[in-house]
Amino acid sequence: MDSNFKSGFAAVVGRPNVGKSTLINALTGQKVAIVSSKPQTTRSNMLAMDNGEGYQIVFTDTPGVHRPRTDLGRFMNESAARSVDGVDCAVLVVEAGKEVYDLEREILENVTSKSIPVILAINKTDIANKEDMLPQIEAFSGICDFAAVVPVSAKRGGNLSALREEILKLMPVGPAFYPDDIAADRTVRQMCEEIIREKILRLLDKEVPHGTAVEIEEMKEEEGLTRISAVIYCEKSGHKPIIIGKNGESLKRIGSYAREDMEKLLETKVFLKLWVKVRADWRNKPTALRELGYSDKE
Numbered sequence: 001m002d003s004n005f006k007s008g009f010a011a012v013v014g015r016p017n018v019g020k021s022t023l024i025n026a027l028t029g030q031k032v033a034i035v036s037s038k039p040q041t042t043r044s045n046m047l048a049m050d051n052g053e054g055y056q057i058v059f060t061d062t063p064g065v066h067r068p069r070t071d072l073g074r075f076m077n078e079s080a081a082r083s084v085d086g087v088d089c090a091v092l093v094v095e096a097g098k099e100v101y102d103l104e105r106e107i108l109e110n111v112t113s114k115s116i117p118v119i120l121a122i123n124k125t126d127i128a129n130k131e132d133m134l135p136q137i138e139a140f141s142g143i144c145d146f147a148a149v150v151p152v153s154a155k156r157g158g159n160l161s162a163l164r165e166e167i168l169k170l171m172p173v174g175p176a177f178y179p180d181d182i183a184a185d186r187t188v189r190q191m192c193e194e195i196i197r198e199k200i201l202r203l204l205d206k207e208v209p210h211g212t213a214v215e216i217e218e219m220k221e222e223e224g225l226t227r228i229s230a231v232i233y234c235e236k237s238g239h240k241p242i243i244i245g246k247n248g249e250s251l252k253r254i255g256s257y258a259r260e261d262m263e264k265l266l267e268t269k270v271f272l273k274l275w276v277k278v279r280a281d282w283r284n285k286p287t288a289l290r291e292l293g294y295s296d297k298e
Contacts, residue, residue, distance in 0.1 A: 004054060005056075006056075006172065007175060007177055008087075008088035008170070009177075010089050010167050011059075011083040011091070012059055013107050017041075019095070019124060019154045021035045021041065023123060024059050026155075026157055026160055027059065029050075033046060033184075046060070047061075050164070057164070058177055063080050071284045075289065084111050084116055085114070088171055089167060090118045092104065092120050093121045094120065094140070096124045096128030096133055097136060099136070099139070108143060112144060119149075119166050119170075120144075120146045120149045122136070125151045126155065126158060147170060150162055188219075188265070189219055192230075193215065196254065197209075200212050200214075203250065203253055208239050211235035211282075211283065212232055212233060213233045214230055214231070215231050215291075225271060229273045230274055234276065234277075235280060235281055240276050254274065255272050255274050
């Protein structure tokens with residue numbers, strides 16, 4: 001092993017919809033985290049590996065910290081809070097030109113209480129007014145002594161190398177934690193479930209997609225083909241026909257887009273079957289949360 005090889009953990013934290021998952025996808029050069037324009041897309045912590053010449057950064061993609069209204073929301077906040085335990089640094093992602101929100105103050109209080117260095121990544125600079133960023137930086141600097149402040153555009157790839165360099169300054173010398181051919185700590189089944197959920201978030205409006213969960217019931221590999229059967233759970237009987245759509249068109253679109261991404265992931269043809277079932281108020285039921293992987297309690 002190279003005696004100068006650096007490896008460590010960096011938790012990417014922030015409010016919902018500031019671009020945390022997009023940033024991780026851009027830094028790792030792979031689509032390991034699902035993204036959508038809707039807040040609270042990420043529901044649990046995920047590790048994603050950025051492997052390069054002489055380094056490995058293990059990023060933790062975390063749920064956006066928010067004011068929870070369900071047990072699922074509380075689980076998401078707890079996951080985000082735990083993400084900074086034992087990491088080498090945290091990257092607070094904020095939206096360029098915005099005020100300092102109370103939730104961001106709370107995130108910083110949690111991180112700094114554990115004596116973890118923090119980098120401020122000001123995202124979406126491609127759509128922000130530059131003159132609004134200076135007072136924003138001054139406001140944030142008044143509440144935390146950041147290891148670095150880096151304006152970036154995750155969507156357009158702007159200034160990502162500078163952000164990576166600042167993160168690497170905080171990484172210790174040591175061996176890689178994961179083989180360089182592993183992109184994330186999710187199983188293939190979990191990644192396929194997330195792909196379906198991403199399409200639901202993109203194609204459906206309002207509250208409906210936030211009340212959905214996906215469970216793959218069967219995944220069978222054949223020669224040149226993978227057969228996948230999955231269930232989309234929704235909370236209300238009125239949501240089921242919305243997900244299915246007139247003549248099944250909405251469900252067909254979800255399945256078609258999901259299948260395209262699955263074929264890229266699995267590098268084989270995919271035959272995907274989707275069903276929609278009602279599981280009333282599952283976000284507030286401990287048993288349902290455990291079965292769907294959204295609880296740490298046995």
